[in-house]
Amino acid sequence: MVVVELIQSLVFFGNSANLVRYFLQYMHYSVAQSSNMLTNFMGTSFLLSIVAGYINDTVLSTLIAFIVYVSIELLGFILLTYQATHSNLLPSENETPSYIQAAVLYIGLGAIAIGIGGTKATLPTHGANQLDPNKQNLISSFFNWYYFSINTASIFAATLMVWIEENCGWGWSFTISAILVFCSISIFSSGSRIYRLKQPAGSPLKGLIKVIVASTRKTIDAAAVQVYHNDKEQSYAKETSYNKFKFLNKALKDDTIEVSQVEDTKAFLGLLPIFATTIVLNCCVAQLMTFSVQQGNFMNRKISNFTITTQSISVIPLFFILGTIGLIEKSKDLYSNTGATYNKFYQPLVRMGVGLTLTAVSMAVAAVVESWRLAELNKGYAISVFWLTGQNFLLVLSEVFAVGGMLELFYSDAPNGMKSVSTSLSWCSISLGYFLSSVLVTVCNSVSGRFGQAWIEGQDLNHDRLDLFYALLCLLSLLNVILYVYFAKRY
Structure with missing residues (x-):
């Protein structure tokens, strides 16, 4: 499951990280349209995990469900590969796509979104189902390594896949993606005879x-x-x-x-307040993909005579995160060898609390760095882009603790017939976090504009007050931590 998730995440992040350029250069959409298309694609992919989770719990086994979802995804990549390599399905220079060309694009993207949403709902649950539910350490380790695979895929996506798209073209990128998706189906299907399958029990x-x-x-x-x-x-x-x-x-x-129905209802409803507190975390993560990239464009990106891209800075914290996950697993092994019981630190609720707290710290660091950047800019000096590494590292580390703990909690404590739906809440939180980010930016600009200058409404961050927006996110994150502690104590 870990290897299959690595492949799926590599395909998803490798294409979505640079998909705006495909919309701009190949399909000739405007900048605004391209940005909206990308956010809609990513949001739809994560939201579809809820639908897929419901289908898994109700109609299909996880084995059949995965093969169906990924087969649809494979057809989507084949369709986009055909479009990217045939000029008659691409708009002419300075022309927008025709209805047929746009339809091919949207059908391909829709099929890929179904596959991505389906795998996010299926793989975590299917993998955890293979383990003894009474051995919490094993389930916890699985979700840690599952998240490890996602971060590993992000490194290859931001480097290798982006390089292929920039230097070899999108035809090659989609072709390689289709091959990788086919490989994921083959790897997953190879274990069909030994899988422990749980049959769906109705709605x-x-x-x-x-x-x-x-x-x-x-x-x-x-x-x-x-x-x-x-x-x-x-x-x-x-x-x-x-x-x-x-x-x-x-x-x-x-x-x-029946009494069991009441208990299942209580168990699921009890997860919802915990789920709600993770949305602010993903709202902050959204800044990593938007404003942090724009900040880097105004900072010193040179190493000797070589200019690095801002996106590559996000890769540095990921290497530290991979090491952190390894250390966590090693410390768990050492602790278990002492004969002690399950350490409270490794419990999902504790890890989630640590993650949400680190989110507030990361936003505080981001506010300080941006304030310093503006101060030095007024003196005619551009600080190094590597100063963004600190906030990126803290934010990604917060994801490791929070998302890993959330996946484990939502699987372990969910009713038996709602494992996939409950686990899918983790991905739904990401989608809602991006939506909340857009709402906060709009509201923040509206309110701050009434008192003078809107904080982040301009085209140039050098004349905006992104540091104040980060400070606001820090305050919201602190309030969110207090709210989380309240719900966690009563969970």
């Missing part, structure tokens, strides 16, 4: 909705009658060791509701 949301409706109806009935008696509900209330969502206990007054 998991039906039971959840049924419990909520029944508890609401019985609450209204009890308020009208003011007295009620139900042995099943009272027995359950005495036996349960927690008091979360006690109002759902009233659903047991309905003879068609």
Whole structure:
């Protein structure tokens, strides 16, 4: 699963990192259209993971589901390869695409988005299903190495794949992507005889909705009658060791509701507040792909006579992150060899708390660096682009702790029939984080513009106040940490 995810992430990040240039140079869309197309493509890919997760839990086994999703993705890359290598499917110079040319592009992108969303919903759950659910250390290690593969793919995507696109053309990029996707299908299918497969058990949301409706109806009935008696509900209330969502206990007054359905509903609803607190993290990560790149364009990017690209700076922290994940796994092994039980530090909720805290620290560092950059610029001096490494490292490190912990938590604590849907919430958080970023920029500019100058509305960051926007994100991240601690203590 780790190798297959590495291939899938390499294909996804390798193309999306530079896809704007394909829209601009090959399809002749405007800058604004190209940017929106890219964000829509990435957002749709992550959001489709929720749909795929529901299908996995309801209709298809993870084995069949993966082959279906990735086969659709393969067809998408084949279609884009054909378009990129045939001039009749590309617009002429200075002309926008025709309806047919645009349709081919959107169908190809849509098919790829289905494949990406499907694999994100399938691989983590399928991999964890192969392990003993009673051995939490193994499940934790799997998700760490799963995230390790994503970061490794990001390094190759930002270097090798981007170089191929820039020097060999997009026809080669799409062709190589199609070959890699086919390889991922072959590697995944090779283990079909030994996989531990969990068959879908029908729609998991039906039971959840049924419990909520029944508890609401019985609450209204009890308020009208003011007295009620139900042995099943009272027995359950005495036996349960927690008091979360006690109002759902009233659903047991309905003879068609089982105790297991109430427990599953409580388990899933209990994950939602934790999920909500991760959106701010991904909102901050969005700045890594947007404003940080623009900052680097105004900084000193020279090493001797060689000028480096700003995007390549993001690769440096990834190497440290790979080492960090290895150290975490090594420390877990050393700790387990002492005969001690599962260390609290490695628990998902603790790791997520560390990750969210590091997010606030990274935004504070970003605000300081940008303020210093502007001050030195006013003196006629451009600071080194490597000063962005600190904030990038902290932000990527926060992802390692938070996303790794979130995947483990959402898998381990999800109801048995909702493993894929719950795990998909991790990817849905990324999509909502990008959306929140756009909303914050708009609101921030609107409010700050009323008091003088909009912070980040201009075309030139040298005349904007990005440092104040970073400070705002730091404050929001701190408030988010407080909110997370509140929910985590009551989880």
